[in-house]
Amino acid sequence: MGVPSFYKWLVGKYPSIIVPAKKDDAGGVGESPNPNGVFDNLYLDMNGIIHPCFHPEDQVCPPTTFDEVFEAMFEYMDRLFRIVRPTKLLYLAVDGVAPRAKMNQQRSRRFKAAKDAKDAEMEENILRERFKAEGKEVLPRETYEVSDPNVITPGTEFMEKLSKALEYYIRARLNSDPGWKDIKVILSDSNVPGEGEHKIMSFIRAQRSRENYDPNTRHCLYGLDADLIMLALASHELHFSILREDVIHEIQPENCIALAREFFKTEESSRKCGGWFLRATEASPKGKIPKKQYQFLNIWVLREYLELDLMILNPIVKTDIERLIDDFIFICFLIGNDFISHIPSLEIHENAVDLLIEVYKTTFNKMGGYIVNTEKVKDKHAAYLKVSRLEKFIHELSMCEEKIFVKRYELRERLQRNILSQAAQKEWNERNFDNVEEYPDGPDLTVKSFSTQCSISTVSSDKSDITANTLELRRNLKDTLRNKQDLVKSGACKHDWIKLGLAGWKSRFYREKFGVASCNEVGKLKKDMVQKYLEGLCWVLQYYFADVPSWSWYYPFYYAPFASDLKGLSQFKISFTMDKPLRPFDQLMAVLPPESSCALPKCYRELMDSEESPIQKFYPSDLQIDTHGKRFLWQGITKLPFIDEKLLLSATKTVENDLAVHEMIRNTVRQEKIFLRNSNTLANNAAFVRTSDSSSEKLLIDPSTSELGGWLLPADDDGTGSGFFCSPIKDLEDIRNDQTLSFMFFNPELVKPIPRLLDHVKIPEKTLTEAAISKRPLWHTYPGSRPPATIASAVEAQPRISSFGRGRGSPFAAETSQWSSSGRSNGRGVHGPSMAQSRGSRFDSGGAYGFRPAGGAWAGRGSAHEQRRGAFQRQPVRPWARGDNCGGNGGGRGGSGQPRAW
Numbered sequence: 001m002g003v004p005s006f007y008k009w010l011v012g013k014y015p016s017i018i019v020p021a022k023k024d025d026a027g028g029v030g031e032s033p034n035p036n037g038v039f040d041n042l043y044l045d046m047n048g049i050i051h052p053c054f055h056p057e058d059q060v061c062p063p064t065t066f067d068e069v070f071e072a073m074f075e076y077m078d079r080l081f082r083i084v085r086p087t088k089l090l091y092l093a094v095d096g097v098a099p100r101a102k103m104n105q106q107r108s109r110r111f112k113a114a115k116d117a118k119d120a121e122m123e124e125n126i127l128r129e130r131f132k133a134e135g136k137e138v139l140p141r142e143t144y145e146v147s148d149p150n151v152i153t154p155g156t157e158f159m160e161k162l163s164k165a166l167e168y169y170i171r172a173r174l175n176s177d178p179g180w181k182d183i184k185v186i187l188s189d190s191n192v193p194g195e196g197e198h199k200i201m202s203f204i205r206a207q208r209s210r211e212n213y214d215p216n217t218r219h220c221l222y223g224l225d226a227d228l229i230m231l232a233l234a235s236h237e238l239h240f241s242i243l244r245e246d247v248i249h250e251i252q253p254e255n256c257i258a259l260a261r262e263f264f265k266t267e268e269s270s271r272k273c274g275g276w277f278l279r280a281t282e283a284s285p286k287g288k289i290p291k292k293q294y295q296f297l298n299i300w301v302l303r304e305y306l307e308l309d310l311m312i313l314n315p316i317v318k319t320d321i322e323r324l325i326d327d328f329i330f331i332c333f334l335i336g337n338d339f340i341s342h343i344p345s346l347e348i349h350e351n352a353v354d355l356l357i358e359v360y361k362t363t364f365n366k367m368g369g370y371i372v373n374t375e376k377v378k379d380k381h382a383a384y385l386k387v388s389r390l391e392k393f394i395h396e397l398s399m400c401e402e403k404i405f406v407k408r409y410e411l412r413e414r415l416q417r418n419i420l421s422q423a424a425q426k427e428w429n430e431r432n433f434d435n436v437e438e439y440p441d442g443p444d445l446t447v448k449s450f451s452t453q454c455s456i457s458t459v460s461s462d463k464s465d466i467t468a469n470t471l472e473l474r475r476n477l478k479d480t481l482r483n484k485q486d487l488v489k490s491g492a493c494k495h496d497w498i499k500l501g502l503a504g505w506k507s508r509f510y511r512e513k514f515g516v517a518s519c520n521e522v523g524k525l526k527k528d529m530v531q532k533y534l535e536g537l538c539w540v541l542q543y544y545f546a547d548v549p550s551w552s553w554y555y556p557f558y559y560a561p562f563a564s565d566l567k568g569l570s571q572f573k574i575s576f577t578m579d580k581p582l583r584p585f586d587q588l589m590a591v592l593p594p595e596s597s598c599a600l601p602k603c604y605r606e607l608m609d610s611e612e613s614p615i616q617k618f619y620p621s622d623l624q625i626d627t628h629g630k631r632f633l634w635q636g637i638t639k640l641p642f643i644d645e646k647l648l649l650s651a652t653k654t655v656e657n658d659l660a661v662h663e664m665i666r667n668t669v670r671q672e673k674i675f676l677r678n679s680n681t682l683a684n685n686a687a688f689v690r691t692s693d694s695s696s697e698k699l700l701i702d703p704s705t706s707e708l709g710g711w712l713l714p715a716d717d718d719g720t721g722s723g724f725f726c727s728p729i730k731d732l733e734d735i736r737n738d739q740t741l742s743f744m745f746f747n748p749e750l751v752k753p754i755p756r757l758l759d760h761v762k763i764p765e766k767t768l769t770e771a772a773i774s775k776r777p778l779w780h781t782y783p784g785s786r787p788p789a790t791i792a793s794a795v796e797a798q799p800r801i802s803s804f805g806r807g808r809g810s811p812f813a814a815e816t817s818q819w820s821s822s823g824r825s826n827g828r829g830v831h832g833p834s835m836a837q838s839r840g841s842r843f844d845s846g847g848a849y850g851f852r853p854a855g856g857a858w859a860g861r862g863s864a865h866e867q868r869r870g871a872f873q874r875q876p877v878r879p880w881a882r883g884d885n886c887g888g889n890g891g892g893r894g895g896s897g898q899p900r901a902w
Contacts, residue, residue: 044222073169099339100582136472148598535576
């Protein structure tokens with residue numbers, strides 16, 4: 001759903017939804033029962049496979065050519081197939097041309113990536129010059145066929161080759177793999193419009209609307225995007241699992257050292273190499289990277305959790321879990337997705353979903369019932385949305401807005417002071433402790449070990465020196481780029497003139513962000529933003545539950561309105577005009593930066609570069625990024641000019657005639673294809689398509705002989721026709737031995753979605769109780785960035801006091817010192833109403849600063865680096881000063897909790 005950390009929140013709140021995928025040690029596919037259960041259909045969101053294979057972060061030797069990417073993808077898909085073992089259908093969905101609402105996000109992401117690459121190249125050139133001046137020789141920088149991931153966009157040469165490669169893969173497996181012989185395979189490539197996951201859901205919605213559809217069909221969808229979870233819930237299919245990599249417990253890039261591809265280029269290993277190497281730890285000896293672990297997220301268990309968590313006390317209407325789920329999906333749109341921005345007061349890492357659920361439950365009766373009615377989702381005038389109820393819900397939500405902003409501001413200010421204090425501490429240490437030896441297990445040990453390993457494989461000491469120098473250069477480059485991303489540490493963090501939550505914050509916001517100050521200007525701007533945001537909520541709702549309501553609609557602002565500004569919603573009339581998606585080359589022009597123009601045909605490229613081009617203004621050389629309220633540069637909002645679609649299309653139309661034939665083929669809109677063995681039961685019906693005189697007419701698939709509904713049409717496979725395939729599979733001895741057929745596939749026309757469980761569905765026995773729902777306080781109700789270890793009731797029972805102290809211990813007990821007067825809590829020293837310091841929390845404010853109140857006792861160690869310059873200190877704190885009963889000793893234990901008299 002385009003919301004970072006949503007999956008992490010979901011698993012943390014509802015842990016039983018996850019089941020590890022089991023390995024099959026008994027044999028291959030077809031030789032033993034699947035230890036993970038029986039699945040009918042497997043759907044692959046292919047972009048979740050393409051990207052990890054194109055630019056992997058966990059391989060020593062990543063691919064450098066397109067063919068190597070395809071080989072890695074084939075292996076990846078084989079692995080997923082062995083885990084799931086579908087018995088009826090495999091659906092491969094590649095992202096096609098997206099709706100305009102998504103293109104703005106794609107454009108922002110690609111321009112940011114281009115800027116980062118340019119900055120990295122500039123820094124690398126500086127480092128190379130420095131190394132050259134120092135006499136350090138390094139390996140030359142090389143470029144590869146896969147150097148620009150922006151080619152993973154519909155219309156590029158790479159995507160065209162990918163389509164051919166996937167056809168090859170499908171036919172090869174159907175011909176030779178026993179586990180494939182009875183299944184049907186549908187390929188929706190990048191020339192079929194629509195995002196991959198939404199093409200999959202459109203297929204499922206249409207199939208389940210058929211009269212003979214089996215309501216107990218077992219679905220499994222592979223993908224990493226959080227919106228897959230929401231889409232699965234919106235399908236109201238009960239037997240639905242999402243297969244994912246266990247990204248929460250896997251090694252993350254922050255724990256790795258980035259190396260250049262050319263680093264390991266030696267005579268012994270002259271092929272491509274590079275990527276990420278794990279730091280040497282006990283968990284990863286010799287830098288080996290563990291194999292990926294997979295897990296199933298079971299939707300029926302998540303539904304059970306939501307039924308308990310969304311329980312309404314004394315509801316005024318009979319509660320319906322299907323409608324509660326629909327409302328849950330809708331209110332989660334407010335935390336943002338790929339199509340509209342999040343409400344400014346709602347951040348997922350602040351447990352905003354908990355706040356949404358709590359407000360929904362407490363205002364359900366005030367609203368008068370449910371917010372949305374997805375039975376009417378195809379209505380042209382938004383009858384599916386009860387606007388008056390939504391407005392009441394948002395009004396209650398806005399009551400927390402200023403509290404959230406104030407807390408954010410205070411935490412951010414404390415964090416900045418903490419980091420500045422640590423920087424001063426580091427400078428003090430470097431000035432006074434130059435003779436202190438480094439620990440033998442420090443980061444440099446990893447570099448030395450890699451340097452040693454690499455030098456063993458080299459022929460001469462000279463090559464070993466070059467290799468070591470190259471490693472040093474890459475480490476320096478990574479450190480430089482990482483430090484530049486941290487705006488606080490790099491000193492690039494601008495002063496916060498807006499100060500959200502503090503008196504006058506709204507007027508300051510609109511003046512700073514939009515340049516408007518008068519009441520009339522601000523009022524008009526608010527009205528426009530609210531109308532477009534309401535349209536956005538309706539657009540996303542239709543997109544998730546039915547289909548694209550408009551291909552050209554988009555939200556035309558960089559920021560969402562505040563919750564307190566979402567008023568008077570009933571005055572707006574919502575409707576959408578159904579139009580057509582852009583063609584692939586037009587989307588490329590809309591989302592690619594000039595640095596990736598090589599992915600375009602030459603005639604289109606000139607429209608980007610020429611100063612006389614009417615659309616040249618859409619490709620600024622200077623990228624403006626708004627980092628207000630953000631610590632890291634990558635979190636900022638890219639303020640690119642919005643594309644004028646009419647102007648873009650009029651410009652591209654002038655060069656269409658200059659396209660070569662093969663380029664015209666890449667720019668066409670295609671239909672999905674279905675592949676199967678000629679022994680498949682569907683092939684008997686399909687034979688009619690091949691032999692019929694009226695081969696241009698669709699053949700309706702007979703539902704009595706197939707689990708699949710829809711129509712077939714002969715596929716035009718490069719002129720071979722008749723549904724047959726001129727196979728490119730080089731390892732087939734004779735093309736006549738190819739036992740596969742292919743046809744164009746047309747899904748049944750969906751008249752009306754069914755937002756409920758179907759009749760005769762088998763409902764699994766419930767296993768959860770109310771105790772399974774974790775109770776935790778809302779983020780804005782407790783001080784500090786982390787919740788207390790106790791549940792909300794315990795928080796309410798304790799008075800809030802003014803201690804800044806932190807002991808060291810459980811990461812979730814960081815704020816218990818605000819309420820507890822005991823000496824320890826889960827291993828963390830805490831205090832009563834004392835201002836003495838124990839060892840500081842890494843990110844929280846108070847514990848990081850040692851200070852001495854006027855006339856008071858010395859504070860304990862302020863942080864792991866023995867802070868000497870706290871933001872609140874009134875007298876200098878001695879670096880050796882340690883608290884006794886008042887503070888911790890810096891080694892993980894706080895004081896006794898008895899405050900020392902000042």
